[in-house]
Amino acid sequence: MTTVQTGIQPISTGRRVKDRIVQMLVYLAFAIAVVPLLSVLWLVVKNGIGRFDLEFLTHSMRNIGARDAGGGAYHAIIGTLEQVLLASLIAVPIGLLTAVYLVEYGPGGRLARWISFFVDVMTGVPSVVSGLFVLAFWVLALGMPFSGFAGAMALSILMMPVVVRSAEEMLRLVPNDLREAAYALGVPKWRTIVKVVLPTAFTGILTGVMLAVARVAGETAPLLLTVFFTDSINNDPFNGPQMGLPLYVFDQAGRPTDTAIDRAWTGALTLILIVMLLNLVARLIAWWRSPAKRGS
Amino acid sequence: MAKQIEVSGLDAYYGAHKAIEDITMTIEPRTVTAFIGPSGCGKSTFLRTLNRMHEVIPGARVEGKVRLEEQDLYGPDVDPVSVRRTIGMVFQRPNPFPTMSIYDNVAAGLRLNGRFSRSELDGIVESSLKGANLWNEVKDRLHKPGSGLSGGQQQRLCIARAIAVRPQVLLMDEPCSALDPISTLAIEDLISSLKTDYTIVIVTHNMQQAARVSDKTAFFNLAGQGQPGKLIEMDDTSRIFTNPGMKATEDYITGRFG
């Protein structure tokens, strides 16, 4: 036995100093990440709060002249909500089923590898391109009108890979023990997936879907090419041009008057609030579904 | 309820790797059969071939015959799902469904397989939990999550879940290896009381446990790294532990290897 120092000693000054330095660096990195976020939020709230009134939330821009004050984003809010809802209705089922295939049925298979590859490719598709695709395919080739639904299709192309990837990750986190436990009870595979695997991964999948929603809710370019543009209220997403909040912000911000610029800020604020609200709802659902809540 | 299992010439593979070779044995009804042997000799693999859980692993396959009272479990038109309903399994690590309450965990196998009225379910849940010696501890919190129980209670919950579907055979893969001595004792008692109704097969690393709970003991061994595991001998537990037929069995039991 060689001599080994075994006595219990206080933490050396060197380690204390290193600990402090690293701690400072971590805080610094955090601050650097948070400063732009907060400053954007602050700017939007400061400039947007002035017009954030009932008129803004309940009126469209119909008959509002170029120099007039007043007007609102009701048509754009309706448009955004409908477009995002439709996009989710398309993208979430397809994305979720794709993820289920990749995790539960595909592993090792050629098809799964190809799907995985194309999902990666889709992740990299710039948002304009998805808008261009719908424009070329739906509007120009099939002769369909510009509509909220066309915009929803463009958005769903952007949502799908996000949903697939996040759901896939969550499904992989479900311990194999649970699947085997269900099989051993004589539960068929598809029921195991529906009743055991998906509920276990539910919260994570929901978070992923919300991320995808937040990602597409602010997209402007694909909407520009597909829902076109309008100053009036159009409640029917399947027929005729609609508005969306990102488009509204883009439009108003490009106008030369102060009243329009103010409307643009308020539109941005509204969009942020909508996304935050959706997230809050998702959190509530997740909390309500969690075993901890039903527990002790 | 309990049925006999007859295995003949059984090989099991993971891809190209043969994990167990040429196993032939008869498992008697209403007895506890213990599988012992060094790590990696294929006890778990063999156990999982008995209810067709082996083939759940990608690339895994089985050759040979397993008969449950004359019915070939690997016959061409046998539904593996129904085999697993008939032959239940308890795993090494307790694995209650985390999204379900205690009640729902026990009812899971029934609910996921068919329709039962509330009162039928209530009755089965109660009798299964009583059967697993857990009823008194959980009867006031049936609708709390199963993950809130201690390890030993979770394992008994898994046993209740397994017996709720009324299997004829219960397979247990080292059910106590993750538990403290008191929970282990509770489960051993439970095994002894269950054997009046079920055919029980238990894999264990613990010689005393095998000696305490089992009627028959099967000793598995493997010739070397990468070789398939084989059944060395199977006999009454009292005989295996006092006067085994093979030298390897004696060496293993007395702790000379493994």
Ligand SMILES: Nc1ncnc2c1ncn2[C@@H]1O[C@H](COP(=O)(O)OP(=O)(O)O)[C@@H](O)[C@H]1O
């Ligand atoms: N999922 C698996 N995939 C590939 N090989 C496995 C798998 N599980 C077990 N094996 C192999 O099969 C052999 C027997 O393992 P196992 O049945 O777990 O032994 P035991 O339960 O007796 O310790 C070992 O060589 C092990 O490496």
Ligand SMILES: [Mg+2]
């Ligand atoms: Mg094992």
